[in-house]
Amino acid sequence: MTTIFDAPEDFAATALAGFADLYSRHVRLVRGGVVRATRVPEGKVSVVVGGGSGHYPAFAGYVGAGMADAAVAGDVFASPSTAAVARVCRQAHHGGGILLGFGNYAGDVLNFGVAAERLRAEGIDVRIVPVTDDVASAPAEAHGKRRGIAGDLAVFKVAGAAAEAGLSLDEVERITRRANDRTVSFGVAFDGCTLPGAGGPLFTVPKGRMALGLGIHGEPGIREEAVVPAKDLAALLVERLLAERPQGVTRVAAVLNGLGATKYEELFVLWTAISGLLKAAGLEIVAPEAGEYVTSLDMQGCSLTLIWLDAELETYWTAACDTPVLRRGGEIRTEPATDTIVNEDAAPTFGPSSAASRKDAACIARLLGLAAKGLKDAEDELGRIDAQAGDGDHGQGMRRGSAAAEDAVGQALAAGAGAASTLAVAGDAWADRAGGTSGAIWGLLLRAWSNALSDDAVFDDAAVVRGARLALDAVTRLGRARVGDKTLVDALVPFVETLEASFVAGKPLKSAWIDAAGAATAAADATAALTPKLGRARPLAERSIGHPDAGAISLALVARIIGEAI
C-alpha cells in the first residue's frame, strides 16, 4: 500500500516537487508540471505529455533531451486540469508548435482537448495524440477506443526523437500517430493498489489469480484465471500481441513494464521466456526495455508492449535521449536552459467593466459561495454515492472546485471584474483545482455560460437562459457525453430544456429555474436508481471508473441551491 505521505491531497504535488529537486539537471518545476531544464532550440516542436499522477516515471520521468519537453501532472489517477495543461504548454512552447501526448482516458481527452483549443485560440499550433495501445480494452477494428498504458513510453520516445531531429509539427504528428498505430500492449494484474490515505485497495484481484487486460486504474479486463508459471505467462502475452502483427514485420521493439510491486527480477525471468518466443516467431528484437515505465502506485502486475518497427520508427526508437528514466546513446549534449519561467501566479487583471456589471458579478459571487457551502456540506454523501461505482473522490473534487471558484471570484471582484469575466474565472479555477473529468466539465459549463454575459451591460434574464444552452452545448460537444451515459449530462439536459420551456412560457427566471432544478433532481434520482448498488468486491466486468450518478446528483443539488437564492 501507499504508506508515505503527509496530507493525501498534497501527495501528487509534493512528489512532483521532490522529483524536480532530485532531477534538477533534467527538469524545472512549474505549477502543475515540469519543463526541461536544458536549452531547447527556438522553433523546435515541443512534445508535452501528461496525465494523472501515481504512474511514475509516467510522465515527469520522460522529460529531457530527446524525449519530452514538459509533463503535466494531475492528482493521483486524475487528469490534470485544462488550465494546467495550457499553462505548462505555454511554458514549454518554443515557437515550433506543440504535440500533446496522453493516454486515451475520458478526463485526459477532455482536458488536453480543451487546452489544445484554448492554445490554438492564442495562436499556438497544437496537435493531440491520445495513446491507444491496450489491446484488452477494444478490438483491433476500434483501435482508437483503446486505453493508453505502457505504450506511452514507446509513442512518446518516438515523438520526442522526431521533434529533437528538427522535424516540422506536421511530420512529428504523422510519425507519432504511426508509432501509436503500430504499438500494442497486453497486461495482467496480480493485485490492486492503494491510494494515499485510502483505507483499503482501490480494487483487488483474488490471491492466486490474475486479471488479464485489467487497466492501470482497475478498469475491467478480459477475464480472470489462475496465476501460471513464467513461461506460460510469456506465451499468453506474446500470442495475444502477435495476433495483431502486421504483414511483413520482422523487427520489433519491446517494453516489459512492471506496474509497481512486481519486481525487476520477476520481469527479467519473464523476459527470458518472452525473448525466446519473439525470436522463435522470426522477430528481431531492437533495444528492448524491462523495468518500471508506467506504474500504478504499488499495483502488482506487468504488461508487454511491442512496437512493429519500420526503418523510420526504429530510427526514432533507438535515437539518443537523456531523461530521468531512459537514457540512450552517449552523444547527446545538453546545456542549461537560459529562458526564464513565467510567473503565472501574479494577481489576475481584467478589462474594463461597468458598475452595473460589477454588481452582477457580486451576485454571481454570492451564488457561488452558497453553492460551495452546499457542496462542502454534501461532500461525504457525494463521496459515498460515488464510491458505489467509482473511486469515491467526487465529493472531494466538487468541494475543492467550488471552493477554488469562490476564492477566484473574490479576487476577481477585488480586481474590478465584470460579470462575464467573473463567471469565466470561476470556471477556470474550478477546473484547475477540482481536477479529473467532473472538474473539467464544471469548468467548461461555467466558462461557456459566461459567454452569454458581458462585462458592460446589465444581464437580463434571457441572457442567463441563453447561457444555460451554451453551457450544455459545450459540455456535450467537448465532454462527448450523451443522456444515458450516467454523467452530469443526464441532469443537465432536463435542467436546460425545462429552464428554456418555462421561461418561454412566460414564467419569471426564479420560477423557471426552480422548475428546471426539479427536473434535474428527478433525472439525477432516476440515474441513481438505475445503478445497482455495487460493493467493492463486485466482479471485474461490473466495475467502472468515474462518478456517473454522483455527477448528476451534485449538479441537481447546485441547481436547487441557486434556485432558492436568486
Next chain:
Amino acid sequence: MTTIFDAPEDFAATALAGFADLYSRHVRLVRGGVVRATRVPEGKVSVVVGGGSGHYPAFAGYVGAGMADAAVAGDVFASPSTAAVARVCRQAHHGGGILLGFGNYAGDVLNFGVAAERLRAEGIDVRIVPVTDDVASAPAEAHGKRRGIAGDLAVFKVAGAAAEAGLSLDEVERITRRANDRTVSFGVAFDGCTLPGAGGPLFTVPKGRMALGLGIHGEPGIREEAVVPAKDLAALLVERLLAERPQGVTRVAAVLNGLGATKYEELFVLWTAISGLLKAAGLEIVAPEAGEYVTSLDMQGCSLTLIWLDAELETYWTAACDTPVLRRGGEIRTEPATDTIVNEDAAPTFGPSSAASRKDAACIARLLGLAAKGLKDAEDELGRIDAQAGDGDHGQGMRRGSAAAEDAVGQALAAGAGAASTLAVAGDAWADRAGGTSGAIWGLLLRAWSNALSDDAVFDDAAVVRGARLALDAVTRLGRARVGDKTLVDALVPFVETLEASFVAGKPLKSAWIDAAGAATAAADATAALTPKLGRARPLAERSIGHPDAGAISLALVARIIGEAI
C-alpha cells in the same frame, strides 16, 4: 508477493540471464554472474561486487564503466558460493588486482573471504571490503559489525570511480574503506517480502506499524512503532544519521532507497522533507539519488543513506559512470570488450593417481551417494526445522549440495581422480551448488578433509581421523563459528573430539565413527531443544536468519549414515 517464476530454484539464474540479455551493451553473462561488456584497460584494478539475488539492481545493475567490473549473484537472499566468486573474479581480472565489495553478512564474508584466499594463492592480489552502513545493526563503536544495506551503492560507486581513474589497488582499497567508514544508513520496513514459490511472506510487519532498522532480509530491528506522516518519517531518519555526523562535515551525498513496493512518488514526497531537514542542518546535498538501488524483492520500506563527503569522496561520488542503474556525466566513452570469456564448464582434469587411491575414491563416491540419498529423504523435515528460526531453505540447500557433490564425484571417478582430488571436488561442487553459508561450510569441511588424503597412497584410518581435525579447524577459522552459536559447529566439535578420543583409545575406525556420530546427534538434539519453537508471528527481537539447529541436525544425520556404511 513474488508471482512470476518457473521453478523457484531457477529464479535467480533465470533473472540474471534475462538481465544480461536486456543489458547486453553493459554486461556479459558468465556462470554465476556478469562481467562488463565494454573494454577495460589492462592493469586497471577490477571492482567485483556481489551477494544474494533478490536485491536488484544490487548487484548486477552496478556493472559498467565507472563502477563495477563484475557482479557475482547467489541464489535469492543467499551468498554466492566461494567457487562462483573465484570464477567471476578470474574472468574480471585485468592484471591490476581485485577489490571485492559485498555487504557484511556471515555467508558473504565467508564465501568472498575464502575466494579471496584462493585467488591470492593463484597469484591475484585481492582486497575485501565488507560494507557496514546500517546504523541499526550495531553501535558506532562497533562499526565493523554493522550490516551492509543501501550504502552498497555509495561505497561501490566510489570504489568503481577510483579504479576507473587508474589508481593502484592500495589506493582503491584505502578510498573504498574511507567511503565505507563515512557512509551511514537507516531504514524502516512497512511489510515483508515473499520468496519465489513460498506460501507466505518471509516476515511481516503488522498493518499500520513500521519496523525501525529492520534488515533487508528481515533481520531484527531496533523497535516497532506506528506509521507516521512523511515529515515525521523524514525527521526520524535524518536525526538518527545526523547523530553520527563527523565534525566539520558540510557536504553530504544522499541515497533514498526504496525496498521494492514503496514507490517512487512516495520516495519523492519523503525526499522533499529530507532535503529540507538536511539543508536546515547546514549541509549541502551533492548529487542525491532517490529510487530503487538495493531492494528486497517486494518488501515495503525505505532507507536513507548519507555519505559524509570530503573532496576526494565527492570527486569519486560525482564521477561519470554508465551502468544499468546509474548513469552520471555525459562524457564516458566505451567500446565493446575484445577479450573472450573463458569456458570453465569443460570437463575437469586431474593429476596422476594410483589404482589404490582410485579405489578409495570409489569408496568416497559410494558414501557420498548414501549421504545424498539420506539428505534428499530428509529435505522436507530439515526445511521444517529450519523454518522455525530461519528461512526454511536448509533442506533444499543440503539436498542440492550433496547431489551436486555426488555428480561431481562421478565425473571425477570417470576422469581417473584419486581419493584426495575426489573429496576436494565434492566439496567444491557442494559449496557451488548449495549456496549460502551452510553450503560454504560443507565445501570447506570436505576440501579441508581432503588435505589429509592423497591421490597416491592408500589412506589409512589415522588419515581419516586427521582429516576430521583439519575440517574442524577450517570451519571454525574461516566460518568463525564457535560452539553455542547454534551452527553445525555445535555438532562438529563433539563429532571430531569423540572420533579422536575413541580412535586414540584403540577402537577401529567404524566404532570410533559411530561413537562420534552419536555424540554429534546428542549435541544436535540439545541445540534444537534449546531453541524455542518460534512461529512466523514472533516478535522482531526473537527472529534470526540462518539455520542454527538444522545445520547441526543435518551434520549428525550425515555422520550416522556414513557410520553405518563404512
